[in-house]
Amino acid sequence: MITANELRQKYLDFFKSKGHTIIPSASLIPENDPTVLFTTAGMHPLVPYLLGEKHPGGKRLVSCQKCIRTGDIDEVGDDVHLTFFEMLGNWSLGDYWKEDAIKWSFEFLTKDLGLSKDKIAISCFVGEKENNIEKDEESAKLWQEQGIPKERIVFLGRSDNWWGPAGQTGPCGPDTEMFYWSGKEFAPKVFNPQDKHWVEIWNDVFMQYNKTIDGKYEPLKQKNVDTGMGLERTLAVLNGKESVYDTELFLPIINEIEKLSNKKYNTQQKEFRIIADHIKAVVFIIGDPRGIKPSNIGQGYVVRRLIRRAIRYGRLVGIKDDLVVPIAEVVISSFKDIYPELQQNKKFIVDELKIEEKKFALTLEKGLKKFNEYIKIYWNKKLMEKVLPGRVTFDLYQSYGFPFEMTKEIAKEKGLKVHIEDFERKLKEHQEASRTASAGKFKGGLADNSEIVVKYHTATHLLHKALRDVLGEHVSQKGSNLTAERLRFDFSHPQKMTPDEIAKVEKIVNEKIKEDLPVHFEMLSVEEAKKKGAMSLFEEKYAKLGNKVKVYFIGDYSAEICGGPHVEHTGQIGKFKIIKEEAVSAGVRRIKAIVA
Ligand code: SER
Numbered sequence: 001m002i003t004a005n006e007l008r009q010k011y012l013d014f015f016k017s018k019g020h021t022i023i024p025s026a027s028l029i030p031e032n033d034p035t036v037l038f039t040t041a042g043m044h045p046l047v048p049y050l051l052g053e054k055h056p057g058g059k060r061l062v063s064c065q066k067c068i069r070t071g072d073i074d075e076v077g078d079d080v081h082l083t084f085f086e087m088l089g090n091w092s093l094g095d096y097w098k099e100d101a102i103k104w105s106f107e108f109l110t111k112d113l114g115l116s117k118d119k120i121a122i123s124c125f126v127g128e129k130e131n132n133i134e135k136d137e138e139s140a141k142l143w144q145e146q147g148i149p150k151e152r153i154v155f156l157g158r159s160d161n162w163w164g165p166a167g168q169t170g171p172c173g174p175d176t177e178m179f180y181w182s183g184k185e186f187a188p189k190v191f192n193p194q195d196k197h198w199v200e201i202w203n204d205v206f207m208q209y210n211k212t213i214d215g216k217y218e219p220l221k222q223k224n225v226d227t228g229m230g231l232e233r234t235l236a237v238l239n240g241k242e243s244v245y246d247t248e249l250f251l252p253i254i255n256e257i258e259k260l261s262n263k264k265y266n267t268q269q270k271e272f273r274i275i276a277d278h279i280k281a282v283v284f285i286i287g288d289p290r291g292i293k294p295s296n297i298g299q300g301y302v303v304r305r306l307i308r309r310a311i312r313y314g315r316l317v318g319i320k321d322d323l324v325v326p327i328a329e330v331v332i333s334s335f336k337d338i339y340p341e342l343q344q345n346k347k348f349i350v351d352e353l354k355i356e357e358k359k360f361a362l363t364l365e366k367g368l369k370k371f372n373e374y375i376k377i378y379w380n381k382k383l384m385e386k387v388l389p390g391r392v393t394f395d396l397y398q399s400y401g402f403p404f405e406m407t408k409e410i411a412k413e414k415g416l417k418v419h420i421e422d423f424e425r426k427l428k429e430h431q432e433a434s435r436t437a438s439a440g441k442f443k444g445g446l447a448d449n450s451e452i453v454v455k456y457h458t459a460t461h462l463l464h465k466a467l468r469d470v471l472g473e474h475v476s477q478k479g480s481n482l483t484a485e486r487l488r489f490d491f492s493h494p495q496k497m498t499p500d501e502i503a504k505v506e507k508i509v510n511e512k513i514k515e516d517l518p519v520h521f522e523m524l525s526v527e528e529a530k531k532k533g534a535m536s537l538f539e540e541k542y543a544k545l546g547n548k549v550k551v552y553f554i555g556d557y558s559a560e561i562c563g564g565p566h567v568e569h570t571g572q573i574g575k576f577k578i579i580k581e582e583a584v585s586a587g588v589r590r591i592k593a594i595v596a
Pocket of ligand 1 (some may be wrong): 040041042043089163203204205226227228229
């Protein structure tokens with residue numbers, strides 16, 4: 001048996017002995033990255049350094065990073081998927097490369113963790129002609145040199161053996177993944193990645209590309225190694241457990257749910273796991289140094305959904321009373337030694353959870369009343385089948401926070417059916433409408449639409465484009481804030497701008513103002529917007545929806561996805577002047593400018 005503490009410590013110590021500096025876990029809420037809600041990997045806080053910025057810890061780093069991934073929510077409750085997890089990782093920032101990375105991964109697994117070489121299997125990148133990326137024979141050869149037989153090495157494509165970028169653009173590359181046999185019988189000679197007994201435990205990414213906004217892969221200035229080992233999965237494998245939920249990282253939480261529900265874990269395993277996962281995740285998000293409360297937007301909405309889902313699953317296992325706080329207290333006491341912020345923020349966590357649980361209990365009550373009214377109406381209708389239309393089930397969802405599955409179950413009890421496609425259609429319409437609205441809000445979130453602020457808004461677009469012209473295509477917006485007195489614009493750039501660069505940017509913006517360029521917008525699909533070179537942070541999900549976005553054009557100089565409003569022609573802006581250029585954080589600069 002190995003404990004979680006021992007595993008964390010062994011990992012950090014091993015890489016320390018190989019010249020790595022131990023760095024603390026960064027916040028779960030990414031700083032200066034509006035494209036993602038949460039830190040999803042250990043590499044995420046290191047993006048500027050992977051792009052070439054110098055890290056104070058040197059070129060070799062190691063950490064245990066708190067991560068949140070919400071994309072797998074439907075899989076949470078199986079043996080391996082989690083919303084919150086801890087990732088052990090080591091990095092080479094333009095220092096060692098494949099040979100050392102693979103050698104050390106193998107050494108750590110087999111010597112320090114004592115895993116059997118005969119139960120390890122490997123996947124490598126198969127290559128991609130269209131992007132000029134080679135098959136990773138080099139890694140496969142290095143694994144063979146460590147003693148992994150050929151039959152245990154497979155080559156797979158992009159969906160398996162390519163990592164990143166974390167957002168739309170940034171560092172990425174092929175990876176090689178390590179799997180461990182978790183089955184009771186002997187491990188098969190030939191590695192079949194479809195067999196679920198092969199559990200993926202570690203990933204070495206060879207980050208040598210930067211994906212640009214136009215989808216190209218440019219070689220990075222430096223070749224980096226980025227690795228990630230899931231703490232929970234590895235702990236399960238090491239201790240012969242079938243699931244991450246059967247490790248000490250979950251057992252105290254599961255025990256508490258058994259107590260509260262008076263039921264055994266194995267009678268409703270999936271429900272128990274979902275409750276445990278969701279409450280653990282919200283404790284870490286609310287208790288983060290940059291903690292987030294439940295709300296209706298952004299990260300806060302994720303917190304709210306997780307809490308409500310946990311409560312609903314709590315009802316399904318028969319917990320009638322409050323459950324969130326008692327379970328949260330167990331999470332806090334289990335993890336406070338490693339993550340002292342949970343103890344420091346305990347009052348905040350508990351208070352917020354209490355408020356949210358009460359609020360949901362109230363809406364549940366009100367919603368049930370409304371539900372009963374609907375039931376009467378639909379029972380009295382002389383229809384062949386008693387079916388609740390999407391209009392009704394969506395109203396319960398939208399106005400009373402009723403998860404659809406719950407509506408379905410209650411309806412069934414009352415002898416009614418629900419119209420599933422109708423509900424899904426309504427939900428989709430609503431999501432598309434709110435995505436379009438929030439995409440607009442993201443860029444055009446103007447509290448004040450006064451004439452002067454509108455001028456600053458258009459000036460910001462000119463500035464953004466001029467910065468790219470002068471400094472390069474790596475410049476992307478990290479934040480923007482406008483008042484009637486000034487504009488403030490944060491953007492990615494690795495070093496201080498020189499006085500000459502500042503003068504050049506100022507000159508371009510003033511020229512574009514003098515040219516009195518017309519400003520207009522068009523509603524385009526995301527694809528068309530990209531084709532027209534519109535600047536934006538194209539989140540993958542957002543792009544897939546294929547809904548229309550508003551693109552503002554300034555003459556043919558700039559195109560940017562934005563909600564507006566803007567001046568009609570640039571001559572209205574006046575004279576533009578940069579008054580300050582400073583650092584916000586590593587890799588992010590801030591400009592303050594005025595117009596007069
Ligand atoms: N970024 C890679 C991952 O998340 C390795 O750290 O798996």
